[in-house]
Amino acid sequence: MTEKTIFELSRPNRKGIRFPAPDVPLAELPKDFLRENLPLPEVPENEVVRHFTNISQLNYSVDNGFYPLGSCTMKYNPKINEETARLPGFAHIHPLQPVETVQGALGLMYETQQWLGEISGFDAVSLQPAAGAHGELTGVLIIRAYHESRGDTKRTKMLVPDSAHGTNPASSAMSGLEIVQLASDKQGNIDLKALEAECDDTLAGIMITNPNTLGLFDENIVEACQLVHDHGGLVYGDGANMNALLGVYRPAETGIDVMHFNLHKTFSTPHGGGGPGSGPVGVTKELAEFLPSPVVAMTSEGDEQNPAFYDLLVPEKSIGRVKSFHGHFGIVVRAFTYMICLGKNGLLGVSTHAVLNANYIQARVKDVYHIPYERLCMHEFVTEAKWEDAPGIRALDISKRLIDFGFHPPTNYFPLIVHEALMIEPTETETMETLDAFADALLQIADEAKNNPDILHNAPTNAPFGRFDEVKAAKDLILRTQLPENYGS
Ligand SMILES: *Cc1c(COP(=O)(O)O)cnc(C)c1O
Numbered sequence: 001m002t003e004k005t006i007f008e009l010s011r012p013n014r015k016g017i018r019f020p021a022p023d024v025p026l027a028e029l030p031k032d033f034l035r036e037n038l039p040l041p042e043v044p045e046n047e048v049v050r051h052f053t054n055i056s057q058l059n060y061s062v063d064n065g066f067y068p069l070g071s072c073t074m075k076y077n078p079k080i081n082e083e084t085a086r087l088p089g090f091a092h093i094h095p096l097q098p099v100e101t102v103q104g105a106l107g108l109m110y111e112t113q114q115w116l117g118e119i120s121g122f123d124a125v126s127l128q129p130a131a132g133a134h135g136e137l138t139g140v141l142i143i144r145a146y147h148e149s150r151g152d153t154k155r156t157k158m159l160v161p162d163s164a165h166g167t168n169p170a171s172s173a174m175s176g177l178e179i180v181q182l183a184s185d186k187q188g189n190i191d192l193k194a195l196e197a198e199c200d201d202t203l204a205g206i207m208i209t210n211p212n213t214l215g216l217f218d219e220n221i222v223e224a225c226q227l228v229h230d231h232g233g234l235v236y237g238d239g240a241n242m243n244a245l246l247g248v249y250r251p252a253e254t255g256i257d258v259m260h261f262n263l264h265k266t267f268s269t270p271h272g273g274g275g276p277g278s279g280p281v282g283v284t285k286e287l288a289e290f291l292p293s294p295v296v297a298m299t300s301e302g303d304e305q306n307p308a309f310y311d312l313l314v315p316e317k318s319i320g321r322v323k324s325f326h327g328h329f330g331i332v333v334r335a336f337t338y339m340i341c342l343g344k345n346g347l348l349g350v351s352t353h354a355v356l357n358a359n360y361i362q363a364r365v366k367d368v369y370h371i372p373y374e375r376l377c378m379h380e381f382v383t384e385a386k387w388e389d390a391p392g393i394r395a396l397d398i399s400k401r402l403i404d405f406g407f408h409p410p411t412n413y414f415p416l417i418v419h420e421a422l423m424i425e426p427t428e429t430e431t432m433e434t435l436d437a438f439a440d441a442l443l444q445i446a447d448e449a450k451n452n453p454d455i456l457h458n459a460p461t462n463a464p465f466g467r468f469d470e471v472k473a474a475k476d477l478i479l480r481t482q483l484p485e486n487y488g489s
Contacts, residue, residue: 003058003464005481006051010041016048039487058464060408061272066434070380070411070423071165071213073243073265074272080341081268081334090333095325099311106310109296109326112336113280116261119347120239121252122282126291128327132240135260135279136171136207141319142258142283142290143205143234144175149290149317155232159198159206161190163214163415168207168238177204184417188212188373189220192227199231208256209238211245211378213415215358215423225255234258239282242266243427244355244378247348258283267335278331293318294326353428354379357435361426364439368446372418380425382418390449393456395420398445400467403460405441 043051060067067074085091093102113125129135140158147155158172161182169179180198185191190208206228210218218224225235237251237259243266245251251259263278264271271277283291294312302308312326342350355378362371362381369383385395399409399422411423426435448455460466 003055004051005484006041006043006048007039007481007484007487009043009047009051012042014042014044014047016043016045039483065406065408066426066430066438067408068410068424068426068438069408070215070382070425071240071414072271072411073240073262073379073425073427074408075243075268075427076429077268077270077334078338078341081337084337085330085333090330095329103307103310105329106296106312107308108336109329109332110298110310112332112339113296115336115339116280116282119246119250120242120259120261120282121250122259123252123285124288124291124295125280125282126295127278127280127332128292128321128323129260129279129281130323130328131264131277132238132260132262132279133167133171134322135262135281136167136236136238137174138279138281138292138319138322139236139258139260139283140172140175140177140205140207141322142281142287143236144177145290145317145319146234146287147204152232154202155204157198157202158204159195159228161206161208161212162417163188163212164207164209165213165238165240165414168209172207182206184212184214185220187219187375188214188216189218190224192220192223195224195227199227199233201232203228203231203233205234205236205257207236207238209241210251211241211380213241213423214373214382214418215377215380215425216373216375217244217378221254229255234287240265241379244351244380246351247344248351252282252284258287263331263335268338269331269334276328276331278328278335280327289316290319291315292322293320296326350428351379354426357426357428357430358424360435361424361439361442364436365442365446368443369422379427380423382415382421382423384418384420385422386420387446387449390453392453393449395422397453397456397459398422398442398449401445401448401456401459402441403463405437405445407438407441 062074062076089104093105099106109127112127116125117123129138156178157180158177159180159182160168160172161184163184172179183191183194208224210221212218228235234257235255237256239251239259239261242261258281260279260281263269263280293314295315296310297313298308299311300309339347358377358379358381362377369385371381372384385398386393395412399412402409413421414423415421
């Protein structure tokens with residue numbers, strides 16, 4: 001990595017800006033606030049532009065290449081979403097304005113709640129949670145509040161399948177419930193026998209991800225929901241994988257009681273680097289009164305003379321606020337733009353193409369890469385990236401080598417029940433040529449793994465950095481340029 005910091009580019013008296021002559025009377029500055037020596041970099045304008053343009057290009061993004069990061073749904077984000085989110089009527093309003101003055105924004109939120117309800121089959125939706133994990137916490141708190149409102153205080157056990165995303169046990173634990181892990185069966189579905197064994201009068205509910213994190217549609221979903229309901233529990237749906245289901249399957253119809261959406265996955269809003277996201281929660285009518293407050297309601301439908309009127313209401317037994325103001329409104333504008341641009345048939349096309357693309361790559365590589373649960377996949381699939389005749393090779397080596405081919409690596413080592421997992425999610429927005437180029441790269445890498453493993457161990461060789469200490473990179477993140485020692489003294 002040769003990129004210099006802005007401080008290293010600095011030379012005394014080189015200047016990027018010139019201050020205009022003052023057009024107000026000069027005044028004495030308060031002495032206490034002045035410093036003798038302010039270590040600012042001294043760099044001319046063109047060098048500043050080049051410096052920041054060059055470092056911005058070190059980032060990999062969906063806008064410069066294929067990003068098959070399973071579970072994250074890194075689809076292309078249409079630029080019209082950004083334009084609508086910046087419209088002054090959406091961007092320049094304040095959350096404390098009286099509702100009469102922000103009817104357009106409330107109308108957009110109301111319509112988004114309606115669209116999400118229609119897509120999922122749920123009767124009521126809150127847009128408040130800030131991301132998927134936050135939606136899970138909200139949903140689990142609603143399940144708790146439901147049992148408590150019935151005086152059913154023994155129900156403290158939440159079942160979480162062993163294939164679940166780590167946020168599922170984390171959000172249950174945060175809400176104060178006790179977590180019991182549930183095994184998957186040989187087909188990668190919820191094991192109904194194991195589930196039945198846990199069904200008793202302490203059962204608060206179960207968290208089900210469908211399609212699950214193996215990219216498989218859970219064939220036992222109806223029976224699993226029925227079993228849990230028969231024993232007085234409720235079913236939480238992790239809706240992060242809705243990209244496979246739009247227009248095809250409505251989770252509420254198979255018995256799920258409460259579910260979050262990831263607007264920043266399924267509905268094309270930017271994510272990565274920790275946000276901002278949006279994790280709306282949908283519920284059946286039995287749970288609507290527990291939703292976080294406020295929800296947007298249409299209090300008058302309007303007629304030919306008067307537009308509809310929207311207001312913010314507090315549901316009767318609300319669990320309270322889970323986020324300041326109204327959630328991440330700018331993300332909701334982007335997601336709503338995406339939905340209305342595509343319409344009903346367009347959304348159906350999203351999911352059918354997402355599933356087709358994943359199956360296409362799976363079919364192209366499955367004779368070389370072991371697929372532990374070989375079924376038709378949904379929008380993503382998981383391979384076990386290891387071979388007996390390539391002993392020193394791990395999934396991580398394959399991922400690092402993909403960087404040399406210009407691709408972002410897939411998700412590594414998740415789900416935990418597959419050793420050396422590579423989780424590949426192409427999304428619907430890629431061309432056949434890109435899918436083929438990626439499959440070709442995977443096949444070539446498998447060949448190198450057996451015949452020339454050092455190429456993989458040394459990869460990546462054409463990236464700005466080689467291999468990181470990944471733990472240090474995650475735990476000791478440095479997000480700003482550090483001032484060199486003794487700089488400017
Ligand atoms: C991404 C994801 C989550 C968490 O969503 P965030 O928005 O990242 O908090 C939960 N479950 C699954 C299956 C996911 O893929």
